[in-house]
Amino acid sequence: MRLSLAELRRAKLRFGLLTGAxxxxxxxxxxxxxxxxxxxxSFIGGLEHQSATVLAYNADARRSIDASRVTLGTVSQVxxxxxxxxxxxxxxxxxxxxxxxxxxxxxxFGYTLNGPGEPTTLVQGRLPAADGEAVASSVDAxxxxxxxxxxxxxxxxxxxxxxxxxKDAQFNxxxxxxxxxxxYAAMTKAANPAARAVLPNVVGVEPSSGVEPAALAERIxxxxxxxxxxxxxxxxxxxxxxxxxxxxxxxxxxLAFIVVALVTGLFFLILTVQKQQSLTLLRAVxxxxxxxxxxxxxxxxxxxxxxxxxxxxxLAITTSGSGTGLEVSVSPRLILLTGSxxxxxxxxxxxxxxxxxxxxxxxxxxxxxxxxxxx
Amino acid sequence: xxxxxxxxxxxxxxxxxAGGALTLIVVLLLVLGGLLDGLLNGSTGAYRAQSAxxxxxxxxxxxxxxxxxxxxxxxxxxxxxxxVHETSGLGVALVAAHVPGRTEAANTAVFGYxxxxxxxPAPPAVGQAYADRSLARDGVELGxxxxxxxxxxxxxxxxxxxDTNYSLSGGVWVQPQTWREILAQNxxxxxxxxxxxxxxxxxxxxxxxxxxxRPGSSGRSRG
Numbered sequence: 001m002r003l004s005l006a007e008l009r010r011a012k013l014r015f016g017l018l019t020g021a022x023x024x025x026x027x028x029x030x031x032x033x034x035x036x037x038x039x040x041x042s043f044i045g046g047l048e049h050q051s052a053t054v055l056a057y058n059a060d061a062r063r064s065i066d067a068s069r070v071t072l073g074t075v076s077q078v079x080x081x082x083x084x085x086x087x088x089x090x091x092x093x094x095x096x097x098x099x100x101x102x103x104x105x106x107x108x109f110g111y112t113l114n115g116p117g118e119p120t121t122l123v124q125g126r127l128p129a130a131d132g133e134a135v136a137s138s139v140d141a142x143x144x145x146x147x148x149x150x151x152x153x154x155x156x157x158x159x160x161x162x163x164x165x166x167k168d169a170q171f172n173x174x175x176x177x178x179x180x181x182x183x184y185a186a187m188t189k190a191a192n193p194a195a196r197a198v199l200p201n202v203v204g205v206e207p208s209s210g211v212e213p214a215a216l217a218e219r220i221x222x223x224x225x226x227x228x229x230x231x232x233x234x235x236x237x238x239x240x241x242x243x244x245x246x247x248x249x250x251x252x253x254x255l256a257f258i259v260v261a262l263v264t265g266l267f268f269l270i271l272t273v274q275k276q277q278s279l280t281l282l283r284a285v286x287x288x289x290x291x292x293x294x295x296x297x298x299x300x301x302x303x304x305x306x307x308x309x310x311x312x313x314x315l316a317i318t319t320s321g322s323g324t325g326l327e328v329s330v331s332p333r334l335i336l337l338t339g340s341x342x343x344x345x346x347x348x349x350x351x352x353x354x355x356x357x358x359x360x361x362x363x364x365x366x367x368x369x370x371x372x373x374x375x
Numbered sequence: 376x377x378x379x380x381x382x383x384x385x386x387x388x389x390x391x392x393a394g395g396a397l398t399l400i401v402v403l404l405l406v407l408g409g410l411l412d413g414l415l416n417g418s419t420g421a422y423r424a425q426s427a428x429x430x431x432x433x434x435x436x437x438x439x440x441x442x443x444x445x446x447x448x449x450x451x452x453x454x455x456x457x458x459v460h461e462t463s464g465l466g467v468a469l470v471a472a473h474v475p476g477r478t479e480a481a482n483t484a485v486f487g488y489x490x491x492x493x494x495x496p497a498p499p500a501v502g503q504a505y506a507d508r509s510l511a512r513d514g515v516e517l518g519x520x521x522x523x524x525x526x527x528x529x530x531x532x533x534x535x536x537x538d539t540n541y542s543l544s545g546g547v548w549v550q551p552q553t554w555r556e557i558l559a560q561n562x563x564x565x566x567x568x569x570x571x572x573x574x575x576x577x578x579x580x581x582x583x584x585x586x587x588x589r590p591g592s593s594g595r596s597r598g
Contacts, residue, residue, distance in 0.1 A: 062482065192444065197563040
């Protein structure tokens with residue numbers, strides 16, 4: 001420990017630069033994961049945090065709620081399936097909404113009040129009790145979607161009064177509103193008077209007590225023609241785009257982890273090669289191999305720990321100042337897991353340097369002229 | 376140079392790790408760049424394909440193609456704006472395409488259009504379509520009859536076009552009437568008034584400036 005600390009003190013710049021590089025790489029990994037999680041949350045949160053545990057899509061919609069339309073006849077057929085406690089229409093579309101003096105793209109979910117499809121993460125206010133009332137995604141409260149405010153859907157000028165706020169309720173990464181299905185249908189008609197009919201996008205289903213959502217989804221798909229029913233977890237993960245986002249971020253993450261391991265391993269290997277003569281001399285005067293390996297490991301742990309702490313600080317600063325409109329937050333669990341992963345990788349990558357230390361032959365000190373040997 | 380190469384040849388393993396790290400960093404950057412390009416190109420091909428330099432959306436649509444409605448009357452008014460040389464209509468419907476011999480449907484953006492553009496020839500006959508070449512990955516070939524949407528509207532692919540995708544879906548270019556039918560059959564809430572499109576494409580007269588046009592619609596120059 002003393003040896004490693006003494007060396008860190010002596011070569012502050014060298015270790016400072018490595019710590020800085022590690023901090024930036026760990027920050028990249030942490031920020032990337034935080035962003036991916038926030039992006040996915042804002043992309044699918046609205047669908048994930050509603051009360052229907054089974055969603056029945058049009059079989060041709062390829063599990064996309066935007067592309068799906070089901071008839072009211074289909075809703076009745078789903079209600080009749082054994083194991084269904086409650087089922088109702090859920091509509092979803094993007095509208096232009098004027099809120100806080102600005103026009104914004106806004107996702108609107110329409111559902112039967114007190115039925116499947118209502119938001120489950122209400123943090124303030126109440127659920128809509130009548131037509132013309134809405135619950136908004138809480139992250140957008142300061143954009144004109146706060147409780148008591150009235151927003152207007154254009155064209156059509158349909159007013160909606162915000163009566164509640166729900167957490168993690170954004171959908172398609174935009175402000176999201178939950179209203180009654182009748183309000184949703186009226187908004188759609190007002191925005192496009194030529195619309196022949198306003199059909200629900202999906203059927204929201206609540207299973208009877210003791211019935212598993214996945215099993216019920218299978219039964220609905222089998223019993224109702226032209227429908228593909230999914231439990232909400234599957235529906236959320238199969239929402240078009242969600243898989244690609246997850247996969248793309250995973251590739252970047254794996255590459256970033258490998259780079260951290262290589263940079264750390266390479267640095268300590270070069271350092272060991274550079275100080276081979278000193279290490280040989282230390283071995284010759286009685287320093288044991290475990291002592292030298294221990295010193296190396298302590299240095300790796302200290303550099304990585306400092307890097308992780310700096311990266312966490314950078315993450316906190318960046319997320320607090322992010323004006324992305326996403327619900328971005330620092331997760332201590334993420335820092336702990338990523339930090340542990342990076343540390344284990346760095347220690348593993350330092351095995352090449354450890355191997356060099358282990359292979360040092362103390363007698364070689366006598367063959368080095370620079371070390372006072374007789375070569 | 377000779378010394379550098381000799382050292383590299385004598386100690387290849389020493390340089391391997393550093394080379395590996397640098398390669399991975401480059402791969403990381405390339406993956407990010409490729410991802411961005413793929414997303415952008417797959418979403419905007421249909422817009423970039425247009426030879427018109429001004430796009431007119433309805434004012435409440437926030438320049439969203441599926442939310443925009445340009446009525447026949449508005450299109451006539453746009454055509455009458457001084458400096459307008461030519462206008463034509465464009466509309467889209469995002470539907471599944473069923474390809475013979477394939478169990479998995481393909482994601483397609485079916486465009487109804489009135490005039491040829493940079494990438495797509497003049498509208499084909501009813502029942503025919505030009506398809507983006509990227510749909511070949513889904514089993515589409517020249518002469519294949521694909522079925523579009525819930526109503527399984529059949530169209531036969533008579534030619535390939537390049538880089539015309541929209542919203543990460545393969546572009547399929549058909550007669551306006553076919554597109555209107557597909558829109559009405561699959562999305563009755565998006566059905567448009569007779570003669571309406573979602574977008575008016577405007578070619579200005581040479582030398583005229585591109586500015587915002589009529590109330591009720593919003594003009595955007597390509598950029």
